[in-house]
Amino acid sequence: MRAFALTDEPIDPGALLDRVRRPAAGALDLFVGIVRNHNDGRDVLRLQYEAYPEMVEKVGEGILTEAIERFDILGAAALHRTGTLEIGDVAVAVAVSAAHRDAAFCACRYIIDRIKDDAPIWKKEFYPESAEWVLCSHSSVHLHEAAH
Amino acid sequence: MTVTLKMFAQIREAVGAPEAELALAEGATGRDVWDWVRSSAPALKFPIEACRLAVNHEFAPFDQRLRDGDEVAILTPVAGG
Numbered sequence: 001m002r003a004f005a006l007t008d009e010p011i012d013p014g015a016l017l018d019r020v021r022r023p024a025a026g027a028l029d030l031f032v033g034i035v036r037n038h039n040d041g042r043d044v045l046r047l048q049y050e051a052y053p054e055m056v057e058k059v060g061e062g063i064l065t066e067a068i069e070r071f072d073i074l075g076a077a078a079l080h081r082t083g084t085l086e087i088g089d090v091a092v093a094v095a096v097s098a099a100h101r102d103a104a105f106c107a108c109r110y111i112i113d114r115i116k117d118d119a120p121i122w123k124k125e126f127y128p129e130s131a132e133w134v135l136c137s138h139s140s141v142h143l144h145e146a147a148h
Numbered sequence: 149m150t151v152t153l154k155m156f157a158q159i160r161e162a163v164g165a166p167e168a169e170l171a172l173a174e175g176a177t178g179r180d181v182w183d184w185v186r187s188s189a190p191a192l193k194f195p196i197e198a199c200r201l202a203v204n205h206e207f208a209p210f211d212q213r214l215r216d217g218d219e220v221a222i223l224t225p226v227a228g229g
Contacts, residue, residue, distance in 0.1 A: 033229050049228070050157055052221060055205040080228060092229050112229060120202070120221075121228030122157035133158050134227045 003076065004060030006051055008083045011090040020075035025097035029104035031112050033092040035085045039134070045126045047085045052120040056080070063114040071107035073098040078111060080121060149174060149216035153181060158224050162189030178203070178210040181220050199224055 013032045020028065035047050064076045075097040085091060094111045098104035115121075116136060123134045153168045160166050163185065172180050178201040186192065201210050202221040214220065 050160075051228075052154060052156055052202070052205075052223070055202055055221070058205045116226075116229040118207075118226070119228040120156070120223050120226055122224070123227040124157070133224070135225050136227045 002057060002061065003064050004057060004078045006053055006056055006080055006082050008081070011079050011081060011093050013090060013093045013095070016077055016079055016093045016095045019077050020095045020097040022074045022097050024099060025074050027098050027101040027104040029096045029098070029101070029108040031092075031094040031108050032090055033112070035087050035089050035091055037087045039125060042125075042127050044087070045128065046087065047091070047126070048124040049080070049082045049085065049091065050122045050124070051080070051082050055120045059119050060115065063111055063118065066114075067096070067107045067111050070110065071098070072100075072103040073107045076107060076111060078115065080115070080119070082121075149176070149214070151176075151181070151214050151216070151218045151220050153184070154219060154221040155185075156221065156223070158192060158194070159185055159189060159222055162192050172214065176214050178208060178212050178214065178220065181214070182210060182222060185222050194224055 013030055017028055017030050037044055060078060064078065067076050073096050078094045080092045094108050096104045096108045124131055125134050149172055151170050151172060153170050155163055155166055170181065170184055182196055196210065200223045201208050202223055203212060204219055
């Protein structure tokens, strides 16, 4: 399996963490993003993730490579779900190993932030009466600026 | 020349197809693809500044010249994670 992958199967964060274990690692850092039941004051029933698979893998591998160059870490892996997810399902997991905790925490944060900014993945939220594609706060800023 | 346009999320729903073959004039750029999307889905609310162009699975500026056989996509704001 590639270090960055999409899956339409449930994500096992523990299995992802095991993939970055190294004998020289003294720290393992794991971020798990899950589906919550509300957003912007609205009840969310479930989500649908859609991706541009060929591009996601290229962008994702690039993000992991940059993290390894930028931080003093030993291994990094990430897995993102596609398809329909229910409340509590794991949407994304990022695992990092390093000799010491500082680099592991920093690299894990860097990777999930970059995934949110650049990975070509879209999220549709389903509410009791409707459904909408979600604009994260970062892109709302762009829309706001563009209106001026 | 012909390019393959991949469509996702709001654009896929507004145009009503996941993919289209576009016949473009020589020298066409990402802006011509943008114009095709806008005319095919006039209700789409995004300004070009909010979207990004991808050419052969890499981000590219909208003024990049396209080549025959390129795979292009207009990416509306992403929301992974």
